[in-house]
Structure formats: structure tokens, C-alpha cells
Amino acid sequence: MAIETVTSTDAFKQLVTDVTSQAGYKEPMAFGIARVDRGQKNAEKILQANFGLINWKENFGSAAVFIKALQEANCDVDFSGTEFVATINDNFVHNAMAAFAPYVAEATGDAHKNVQVIKALSNMADIGKNFRIVFLFEDANPGSVEAVYLKLYALSQSKAELRKINLNGAFGILSNVAWVGNTPYELDYLRENEIEMKLNGTYPAVDAVDKFPRFLQHVIPADNTRILEASKVRMGAQLAAGTTVMPGASYINFNAGTLGPVMVEGRISSSAIVGAGSDVGGGASILGVLSGTDGNPISIGENTLLGANSVTGLPLGDACIVDAGITILAGTKIKIAPEELAKIAEANPEAKLEYKTTFKGAELQGLNGIHFRQDSTTGEIIARRSTREVKLNVELH
């Protein structure tokens, strides 16, 4: 009925082994405990999940402890589905504390973070019904708000790769809510109380109405990362250390982001990825899979410049330049002079470039070292070798 206090790290390991060798036990690929925000009108509706910590392909011992703590608190863990979610109670916390006993003293700072989670819960007088645990057994379509958030955390904390997580159906699972600071409100609750709140002067200051929260509501960026306005980065985006997001026309959607230090003054649409050292100029747009790329997600290489107010609708390699104000789409016809084509071929030894003078954008996708321009005397879109150095992979050549 309860886990007895574990008195040594060896005993802890034994406990884990006992748990994981249960018939039917499945190692979760991800798990975590969240404080959830419930609907003001409909308390059964989960509006948001706040994780102090997520585990992503790691800390399998803690997972075993949590599963055992649930079982001993009379909660059957169902391993047959792709995910399992349950409300935890004080009994669960007790059990987990007993199991973690050998680690409690040293669980501070970066050490034993799952133990810290349980310690924080054990310090509360009564944890009530607002703490939920979620396990993902595989990367299937998420089936709960907690599962969606766990995956958004994995993306935004760089524990999972962009585009590599299954978020199908997430929009259907999340509720559209009014965000007041970090607190989500049901729109219907506001409607029902509008008259009273408006007349009493207690109507809240709503920051946004959306299904997703903002990145900064949940994620602490690296010390050298800057986000000058929280609304510009959606939860589920991924920002590598050193990225700067300016507040003009910029926006980074979920499942999109940067792989290294990038200056972002434009839009990185859902599924688009930008490499280290690149620069998304003021108002520049990288099209997303839902807007003009025919489902072809765009990657931008390293050290590439997208000029102010440019539009890029195809993948680009390293060391490219798209001039300010121009648009390069898969169907754009682009002229290349023979001598420039030779230089481009040299910078892209693996590309098989036809010998001709007009290319479609799609034929140049992913190539390195291209400078896209519009000739202001003829209106022609042209490409030539950029002035930026392309670092060839020496092992390959």
C-alpha cells in the first residue's frame, strides 16, 4: 500500500529493477509532472500544463519510481496506450519521497531534478487536484493537453529536434483561451462575468487569445539569447543559444527556430529552420509549410543573409544572400550568367547543375554561396556567386 523509505542507493537501484521487470512494464520515452490550470467554468477542462521539469529519453529510474508510487497509491498505470495521464495525490508524493530518500539531501541546483520536483510537492500542505503526471510511451499523436505541452517543452528546451516530433492534432486538443499573464481563462467564463467584472473594475487585462502560450511563459532561454518581446516567440519554438529576436516584424512559430546564433528581425514560419550565423533581416519572411511552399519545409543554412523585407520560399544553403526587398519562390525564374554558374558549381561540388542561363528557384534549392538579386535596370531576378565563403566539407572532397 506504500513504498517504504529507501535507505541506500543500492536499495534504490533494486527498487527500480523490481519495478522495471514487472510484466508489461514499458519504459516511457518522456514523462513529467505538471501543475495544470483548469477551466474556471469547466474544471474538467485542462487549459495549460506547467512543467517544472520534463524528462525526454532520460531518467528512466525516476520514471520507474513514479510508476511504482502511482501503483502503490492505487492508480493503475496503463501501459497499453501510447500515453498515460493521471492526477497525482499526496499518497503518490509520499511514496515517491520514500523512494527518493537517499537523494533528498543532495537534490539542489542541477542535481536530481525529479527529486526536487517531489520535494517541492511534499512541501505543500495539500496538493489538491491540480497536479498531473504524464508518460509518453511512444511518439504518437498526442492525446491530452499534458502530452502536447510535454512535447512543446521538449522542442523549446532543445531536448527534441525540430520537425521530428509528432504533434498531429495538437490544435484540436488545446483550448482557445484568454491569456492574462501566465493564466489562461475560458472565454465563456469571461462572457458570463463580463457585466460584473466591467462594472466592478475587475475585468482582466488580456494579453492574447490563443491555443498556445508564449515561449517565455514556460522556457528560460540561454544567457546570451534575447527575446525583446514575448509575443514574438510561440511555445514550441526552438532558439539556439545566442539567438536574438527583435520586436519589429519578427515572429517564430512553434516547431520552427534556429540552430545557432541567429539575428531574427523577420518571420520564421512553422517548420522553418535557420542555421548558425545567419541573419533574418527586418521584415524578411521565410514561408511555412502552410503558406506557399507546397509542404516543403524550408531550411536555411549557416551564415546566410535574408535582406530586409525579402521573401524566401525555398530552402537555401550556407553563405547565401537574398537581397533586401526581393522574393525568391520555387517557381521564380532566375538568370545566371555562365561565369557565375561556374563559380556556383565550384561552391557546390555535389550539385548537378545543368548548363543553362535560366533556372527555376526550385532547381537552386539548398545550394551554397548564391546571391539573389534583382537587376534594377532590367527588373530581372538574377543569381550569382555570393561574396561569402562556403566552407566545404573536407572529408567528402
Next chain:
Amino acid sequence: MAIETVTSTDAFKQLVTDVTSQAGYKEPMAFGIARVDRGQKNAEKILQANFGLINWKENFGSAAVFIKALQEANCDVDFSGTEFVATINDNFVHNAMAAFAPYVAEATGDAHKNVQVIKALSNMADIGKNFRIVFLFEDANPGSVEAVYLKLYALSQSKAELRKINLNGAFGILSNVAWVGNTPYELDYLRENEIEMKLNGTYPAVDAVDKFPRFLQHVIPADNTRILEASKVRMGAQLAAGTTVMPGASYINFNAGTLGPVMVEGRISSSAIVGAGSDVGGGASILGVLSGTDGNPISIGENTLLGANSVTGLPLGDACIVDAGITILAGTKIKIAPEELAKIAEANPEAKLEYKTTFKGAELQGLNGIHFRQDSTTGEIIARRSTREVKLNVELH
């Protein structure tokens, strides 16, 4: 001196008839009771009006009750002007409660909202001087802050059509204030107290300085409407259900908005209207009457796409496409090949299109099914029949 408690719905109707048959009585086209925010320095200055409910060409019985309740509270209602505004007091609330007595019990949810307003007021110990009632007798230039707000609410709650309300002079009536959450502050008050507040650590976090509040400070959108950042939609804008406003370069000004579900990632300037199913791409600009359209307000039809960073300076019909990055103004010269002209004519049977190869933008305004492009081999702006289906009005043809 007071309205006696009305004991039946018939007696209520009689009361209304008595009031509205007074000599000189005029039915208000709109009315409402607002909690007002007054200047911190100058309490005579109304900075904002918060309506729990507005009435727009409706609820004339409640209007009669409110007028009677004012009269019995010794406030003469002046029907001779285009609007009337007064501070209400406890006496007024008492009178209105007495008149509404037959409806008080059932006034919850969506029922009897004016009664709910009076109930909320009657629950306050003392309503003080911050509640004001406003009646508009015609759609004249607004003469008070309360009248301006009543009209902005009418637009933003879709009770009035865009461009159909007289807001002349509104900028002159509203004060430029510092918004801290939902609270407006006089700039002079901040100036006078700057030293103390800065040193005491009580200087407020100012969200904006403007005459207008934001849409979300006053309006609850439909369940499937999303506004990812409150600053992007000004009070007085109108958003049809299903509209999504992204946080990049978007902005929807007052007296502008959408008529159906629209994805908004660009700018809908004052007086511009976008039809159902259309898409205002990232950074796309629809020019407003004050910026380049020569006072010709722009309507965009249904199912039309404005590409990323495009600029549209003329009205467009249904099923059009403006390619990413291009600019179409009234004076833009646009080339149309004869076979494309024939297809455009077919999609626009009522248009009288001259048989020629170069058109000015203005000659194509409001037409359906046009795809505007820039030929990237010649720089020419061209138009052709878009690939989108135009649904012709069968009754007419």
C-alpha cells in the same frame, strides 16, 4: 420622486408605454451604462468608458426605464441634442431596480442583460460618481468620450457595420493616456509623480501611450477567433468569428477588419475590410484611406490571397492572388495577355473591360479571379486569371 416596484410584466409594459408617450420623448438608437475612469489629476476628464453591455438599435423598453429612472432621480433628460450623457446615482439604480422587478430573478446568463447591469450596480455599497449613462439619439459626430466608446463597442462587437458609423472628431475627444493594463493614466499625473514613483519603485509598467485602448481590453472574441498579441488589434476593429491575428507584422486599426474567417499576418489599415476565407500574408499591407488610396477605402473580397510582404492599394474581388513581395497601386501599369484577359472577362461578366494589353490598377479594381505577378525575367507587373474558382451569382446570370 421614485418608481414604485413594478409587480408584473404587464405593469412593466404599461410603464414603458407611459414613458415613451411623453411629449418630446425620443427613442435612442443606442445607449449603455459605463464605469468610467477619471483623470488622476483632473477628475472631470473622462479617460475611458467600460461598458458591461451596450444596446444598439435594440432594447427600447430598457431605454425607457433608464430615462424614467433618471427623471425620477431629478435628472432631466435632454432629448434635443444628438446625445445625452449623465452621471447616475444610487437613486437611479433604485428606480431602475423597481421597474425591472418582474425580471430580476430570471436575469442571468444571456437573459435580460440590462437588468443584470442594474443588479450589479445595486450590489455595490455606493456607486459613487464613476458610472455614467449615455444615449445616442442619432448617429452624429460623437460629443463625449462615452459616445465614442459606445460606437467603438458597436463596431467591435459587430453590432454596427464597419465604415457605417460617424466617428468624426473622435481623436479630438479622446485623451492621450498611458495604459497600464486596463487602467489609463494622465501623462501629467505621471510627470508630477515621476520622482517619487521612480525612487519608491512604484512607477507603473506602461503598456502603451495612445488615445484608443486595445480591442481585448473591452471585447471578448468568438471561441474560434485568435489574437496572438493584444496590441495588434485596436478598439473599434471588427473581427468576424474564425479570424486569426498573428503577432508578426500584423495590425488591424479601428473601423477596419474582417467579414469572415481570415488569417491575418499583415496590416489592415483603418477603413479596410477583408472578406471570408481570405489570407493577409506575413507583412502584407492593405493601404488605408490616409495612406495612398486617395480616400478610396479598400475592400478585399472572399478567398483572396495577399502574399507575404505584398502591398495592395486598390480594392480586390474574390479569388484573387497578389504574389508575395509585389505592390499593386491604383496607378500601377499592369500587362494582361489577350487570352488571360478573356478568362478574366469570363470571371467578371458584369465588368466592362476594354480590349487592350496594359491596364492601370484602378481599372481592375474590385474584379474577381485575378492573379497579380511580377515577371522575374522582365520586371513587368502582369495579371492573369488566378487558379482560384470564382463563384458567380447564379441568380444574376
Next chain:
Amino acid sequence: MAIETVTSTDAFKQLVTDVTSQAGYKEPMAFGIARVDRGQKNAEKILQANFGLINWKENFGSAAVFIKALQEANCDVDFSGTEFVATINDNFVHNAMAAFAPYVAEATGDAHKNVQVIKALSNMADIGKNFRIVFLFEDANPGSVEAVYLKLYALSQSKAELRKINLNGAFGILSNVAWVGNTPYELDYLRENEIEMKLNGTYPAVDAVDKFPRFLQHVIPADNTRILEASKVRMGAQLAAGTTVMPGASYINFNAGTLGPVMVEGRISSSAIVGAGSDVGGGASILGVLSGTDGNPISIGENTLLGANSVTGLPLGDACIVDAGITILAGTKIKIAPEELAKIAEANPEAKLEYKTTFKGAELQGLNGIHFRQDSTTGEIIARRSTREVKLNVELH
């Protein structure tokens, strides 16, 4: 050990004379007293300085009093460096109050603001360690957070000219922090407390992560200036009275801004300056020294229009028009018809314009009355005389 209460304005003047004639005394070019925000983890780290008042080439008598008050409080003021910063204490406040005695009664409103600062401090039970005084003896590289903020205030309160202040190294001095309203938090503090705060529901709503605060956190704009969204103007920007900053794609960086009433719907990058009566259209970009202007800071003259989504990469004179959607860079080849060249020359009597038909953008920089367009039938970028009147300086001609 203490300043005795000064009993007359003559005695005050004598005190100032005594102080300033000390051997080694140096008049500070700027000074002020700030409430500082210290690191939550590392209290030695100053995260922000809040000035109720700054003095910039003014109020040298108050400077002398402050220096004397420090000296009498056993704080040696070091005049040998370019700046001096110290924590003040109650003793300092006492001394300064004693010196300011003749002015205390009349120090309200706009009168004797430094005395108001001391009064506010003297009203506190204990000023603790969070008040710091800073003196700048010359405009050298700032060496402290307080010095950086003093200079940012000077720019944003229009006490110093844009581009004329030495802010070298400011980015190295300021800490990158999470801004929660007006309060900066160390990122490491959030990291250390993330688990507890997330589970307790006390994790703060972070508005931004940046080294700089926002303009409106510190500065009260003129009565006719509007900033519709605080994130759009960085601390250190300068906005002349009557400037309006819309919330779409706009942004004004530090050390950039306007010299008169300007409508800003686009980006004014660091070091760019826009003259009175000009209009930065929706999404228009003025490039900064770090992005494409080769270090040549851009000034835009008066009454010039930058069309929606245009990009301007070179300085422009008065009465110019850059059409919506076009890009003009230093290297852009621009065609000018002979008759238009004559008109441009007439509008710019001092310019030495070569007689030719194709110019580079750089050759036209700073000229008045030019209208930049793209011919939509040929794709050529052309310039002609704009329809706007250029006011020539009569004294010169």
C-alpha cells in the same frame, strides 16, 4: 562630519562656491541619483538604474551639493576618472537636505527637481543600499550600469543629441535579464527556482529578455506623442513631440529616432534619424549601421515619405518619396530622364550632379525632392522630381 543647515540662498551660493573651488574639483557634465535593481542571486550586480531625474550639462550647484554631501558622509569623490559612482546613505541625504534647506518649501512641480529627489529620499525610513549616485566628468566609454542608463536617459529625454553620445561598450556592461513589468530578473535566478515557482504557480510572466529596458519603462513622452505598444521603442531612442509609433512592423532602436512629428509604422534602426513631417510607412525599413549601410548612418529629411514595405539604405533629403515595396540601396542603379534630372538639380542647387542617365543610389544620397519608383512595365528603378515642394534655404540662395 555634516553639512549644517543652510539658512539663506546667499549662504547656499557660498556653499557651492566653497565646494567648487576645492583643489581638484571637476564639474560633472552629467549626474543623477538612481534607485537600482540588484541581482536576486548576485546583489553586487546592478541590473537596472531608475532615475527620477537626470542632470545633463545643467544644475551645477546641485552637483556641488551632492559632492559635498558625499564628502561629509565619508565618501571620497574621485575626480580623476571619467565617471564616479557610489552608493548613497542616510547621512548623505541628511547633508543634502541641510544644504537645500532654503529651497525645500518651494520644491514642487517643475521647481528644484534635485531638491525633490532629496525630499523623496528623506521621506523614506531607511534608504538601504539601493540608491546610487553617478557623475560623468566626460563623455567617455561608460564604465558602469548607472553611467549607461544616465546616457540612455539623456537620449530618450532629448537632453542629448542622437549619435552624439559615447555608448561604446554598453552591451558589455548591461546584463541580459528577464523583464517582468519594470523588474529585471537574473536568468540564473529563474533557473534555480524554476521547479518551485512552476509548481507553486508563482513563475513570473516575462515580457522580454534583453539587456535594454523599453523606453516607456523610464520615459514619459510628450502629450501628443503616441506609442501604441511599449516593446516597439527601446530605451535610448528619441521621439520628438508629435511622433506616433504604430504597433504593426514598427521598431525604433536605441540611439535612433525622430526630430519632429513623424508617423512611424516601420523600422528605424540604430543610428537612423527621421526629420519632422516625414512618414515611415507600414513595414518600411531604414537600414542601420549594422545592416547594410556600410557604417554610414542614415538621416531622412523632413516631409519625406517611405512607402509601405520599402527599404531605404541611403540618406535622403527633404520632400522625397520612396514608393511602396521598392528598395533603394547605395549600390542600386537608378535611371533618371534628362528633364527630371534638370528638375532635381533645380531642387538641389548645391549638389553637383553629373549629366548622365544612370546613377548609383549613393550618388543621390541626401538630395531633396526625389521620387524613387519602379517602372512596372520594365522593372527599372527610376527617379524623378517628387511632387512635394522643397523649401530652399533663402539665405543661401
